[in-house]
Amino acid sequence: MKLPRYFALIPAAGVGARMGEKIPKQYLQIAGKPMLRHVLDTFCRADVITHTYVVVSAEDGYIDATMAALHDSSYATVLRVGGATRHQSVLNGLQAMQKQVNEPIDDDDWVLVHDAARPGLSIGLIDKLINILQDDEVGGLLAMPVVDTLKRAGAEGRVDQTVTRDRLWAAQTPQMFRYGLLRKALEQATAVTDEASAIEAQGLQPKLVEGDARNFKVTLPHDVALAELYLKGFV
Numbered sequence: 001m002k003l004p005r006y007f008a009l010i011p012a013a014g015v016g017a018r019m020g021e022k023i024p025k026q027y028l029q030i031a032g033k034p035m036l037r038h039v040l041d042t043f044c045r046a047d048v049i050t051h052t053y054v055v056v057s058a059e060d061g062y063i064d065a066t067m068a069a070l071h072d073s074s075y076a077t078v079l080r081v082g083g084a085t086r087h088q089s090v091l092n093g094l095q096a097m098q099k100q101v102n103e104p105i106d107d108d109d110w111v112l113v114h115d116a117a118r119p120g121l122s123i124g125l126i127d128k129l130i131n132i133l134q135d136d137e138v139g140g141l142l143a144m145p146v147v148d149t150l151k152r153a154g155a156e157g158r159v160d161q162t163v164t165r166d167r168l169w170a171a172q173t174p175q176m177f178r179y180g181l182l183r184k185a186l187e188q189a190t191a192v193t194d195e196a197s198a199i200e201a202q203g204l205q206p207k208l209v210e211g212d213a214r215n216f217k218v219t220l221p222h223d224v225a226l227a228e229l230y231l232k233g234f235v
């Protein structure tokens with residue numbers, strides 16, 4: 001019986017508008033190397049990952065230098081199929097993976113979709129996610145239980161209501177689903193912001209696996225300093 005393999009798919013085709021930098025945020029230097037490089041190095045060291053695919057925009061002018069700087073880039077393939085949304089980039093990447101003759105993917109193989117904007121991912125978190133989900137019927141995602149009291153804003157930036165945080169989790173990545181199910185779900189979904197939403201739209205319930213605060217998404221300018229602290233080991 002053929003054992004399922006584990007592939008990584010890294011959506012890295014965004015422009016980082018909220019970061020407000022001159023270059024896409026995934027190429028910002030953090031702790032001495034581009035943010036995307038931290039993610040690539042982690043997946044390179046994850047022995048369980050058969051191959052890593054990086055989705056970038058067709059116009060990306062940074063990826064070639066990033067790949068050239070890797071000690072060994074044989075574990076990763078660049079797919080210049082980025083789309084207008086993260087959803088489209090991931091779907092385009094899944095479709096392009098199928099055409100890779102060196103590692104044709106099977107429907108039962110697992111795909112771990114991880115944001116290039118989450119450089120704090122560790123091998124330990126990858127192993128934890130896979131160990132918990134490897135026999136799961138659906139798949140799941142790293143996430144963090146919400147600990148703050150949540151307010152919904154009304155007019156003039158004033159509180160409209162307090163939203164219960166009971167059973168609320170903040171989704172992280174990787175989000176891990178079998179190739180065939182994930183591709184079908186994303187093909188049928190409309191405008192989802194994560195893979196789990198597409199799976200839920202199929203009537204399924206992805207499993208929540210507790211992640212880590214250091215695996216946060218670098219989105220706004222002040223996030224860079226925090227990522228530096230984490231990645232330099234100061235916290």
Ligand SMILES: Nc1ccn([C@@H]2O[C@H](COP(=O)(O)OP(=O)(O)OP(=O)(O)O)[C@@H](O)[C@H]2O)c(=O)n1
Pocket residue numbers: 010011012013014015016017018019025026055082083084085086087089090115116117118217218219
């Ligand atoms: N069309 C897009 C948009 C986003 N992403 C990727 O999805 C991840 C999470 O998205 P986000 O943090 O929103 O990144 P950006 O879209 O670049 O940021 P912004 O929304 O501020 O422009 C990032 O690694 C980003 O590169 C992508 O591959 N294709």
Ligand SMILES: C[C@](O)(CO)[C@H](O)COP(=O)(O)O
Pocket residue numbers: 086115170171172173193194195217
């Ligand atoms: C996938 C994700 O990181 C889970 O929290 C998030 O949905 C990405 O959203 P973005 O607007 O593309 O950053």
